[in-house]
Amino acid sequence: MKITIVAGARPNFIKIAPIIKAIEKKQSEGATLSFRLVHTGQHYDKNLSDTFFEELNIPHPNANLEVKSGSQAQQTAAIMIAFEQELLENPCDLVLVVGDVNSTMACTIVAKKLNVKVTHVEAGIRSGDMTMPEEINRIVTDSITDYFFTTSTLAGENLLKYGAEPSAIHFVGNVMIDTLYQNLNRISSPYFWNEYQLESGNYIILTLHRPSNVDEENSLIDLLKGIDKMVGDKKVIFPIHPRTKAILGEQNLELKNIITVEPQGYLNFMYLIKNSFAVITDSGGISEETTVLGIPCFTLRTTTERPETIEIGTNHLIGTSITNLEKVFGEFLQNGQRKAGIPELWDGKASERIIDILLSKM
Secondary structure (H helix, E strand, O other): OOEEEEOOHHHHHHHHHHHHHHHHHHHOOOOEEEEEEOOOOOOOOOOHHHHHHHOOOOOOOOOEOOOOOHHHHHHOOOOOOOHHHHEEEEOOOOOEEEEOOOOHHHHHHHHHHHOEEEEOOOOOOOOOOOOOHHHHHHHHHHHHHHEEEEEOOHHHHHHHOOOOOOOEEEOOHHHHHHHHHHHHOOOOOOOOOOOOOOOOOEEEEEEEOOOHHHOOOOOHHHHHHHHHOOOOOEEEEEEEHHHHHHHOOOOOOOOOOOOOOOOOHHHHHHHHHHHOEEEEOOHHHHHHHHHHHHOOOOOOOOOOOHHHHHOOOOOEEOOOOOHHHHHHHHHHHHHHOOOOOOOOOOOOHHHHHHHHHHHHHH
């Protein structure tokens, strides 16, 4: 079986790393299995892409389509044009896509129009928010995928509602957590750890990048000032996303507690998460890792495609209001973290299950 694995953005790299390891393990056991890694270039900042290949020991991509940025339509079209040529020149039996970025949807469409089977890792998750480009990517991808690998039973139920064949749905667990477990003994403190006198539990991690939080400059400033005031004597480490940085420009907001740093590589960022007091974010993926690590997470969104991180894990869905955040965070400070656990099959073996199932379909 020849598999083309597609990666396009930071979360993709974290998800493909354990899948490649699982393939290499099967190859060492004599399985007739090969892969070609295609990087679409959707994220091209070194701190958002190249670093992850280096840190997670992912092989150098066989091809980089170098599509870079643009509007949703421009980027999707560029990926489709480049990936079509890639597949024509390098035929395969299966295209494997992960997550919900533009590369996921675009490469799925191209593969299916060339009559190549597609498997979607992290299939079936839904936020119900059609203003999110990722939600559209998920729905389109899952509408034409051949094999679905899910992180939860709820994701499988979502797929059934959309008409997926039950036999094509496989609940395998979470490959993000595979990567976390495989690298916990390798995480390390960032260079600024001592400079800012960071210690386990004396700081909060903040990440912001979603349009609902960062696109309107005054609202973003109000949010940052509110968080700065809310955290008391805790430092706030803010790895600033290029999108957020561009909107803030060179303004001096005179924030007392928030310390802005550049985007972090995986090993440094997981060290920061693991040793933090809490996390405030508008990311979906981070809430998965905080759940496994037992770190309280406050998600600045009105919807989530990962409800298990709230029902079972440490995540709190806040909305985008600083008032709501202050209320829920205040209750947390007063009452402590609620009892939480780890979702079913988030055990570090999802990638092995995926490759075993794919081999069974050869």
